[in-house]
Amino acid sequence: MSNEAPRTEEEFNAFFKASYNPTVHRLMRLEARLAQADAQAIVARAFHETSMRWSEVRDPGGFLWDRVVKRTIDHWRKQEATPEIPCDTSERIFVRPAPMDGEPERYMDRMHVEKLIDELSPRDQRAIRLDLEGATSAQLAEALGTTENAARVCLSRAKKRFAKLVDREAEVR
Known part of the structure; x- marks a missing residue:
């Protein structure tokens, strides 16, 4: 050529x-x-x-x-x-079923979710926010000043408390 x-x-x-x-x-x-x-x-x-x-x-x-x-x-x-979503969106607190006819909408904007997180204890807030940022169990444990197992338990309980707040808000709406 x-x-x-x-x-x-x-x-x-x-x-x-x-x-x-x-x-x-x-x-x-x-x-x-x-x-x-x-x-x-x-x-x-x-x-x-x-x-x-x-x-x-x-x-x-x-x-x-x-x-x-x-x-x-x-x-x-x-x-x-193209940022990756730093959280597991399959978890209960992030996925809500679509409302049935006559039910109120359960969608919440980011600001409203932040307000609900602010209602948690400071330790739960930190655990939830670190999880949303994609922190590992080791990073979460270091930030909370505890062991990895205790950090996982703390996060699990914080998510349950947050889910209760979300459910409460859904009932109010």
Whole structure:
């Protein structure tokens, strides 16, 4: 394949067949924490961008790798911008059944939930908030100044007390 433009579609297809797998493997070697599916998606997008400008490209390998690097940066930025929910949303205090006809709505906004947490004892508040932030049992124990088992018991009891507050509020509404 020559390094002079314009290039043909057949040349691109040959370039793709020869370069796709090595490019995915190179990316995965350089970015060890990247999942294979993500690496393949990044490389596929880079190849698409290369194909769109194929007739202008002078150095296909260099142009392709530049696109791969840019798409990888975009990937990591997107991952950082998508925060994970730091709590187990399957637990009773976070999941409520939909109301039946005639029942009041049980949805509470964040500010209302914060007010309910504020009604708990300072120790329960700390346990609940640390759990919502994703703290481990060891971190919770350290913050509460107790053992891990005692911290888990404290958190469990705090969640039960919080659930009672939520149920009380649901009855009031």
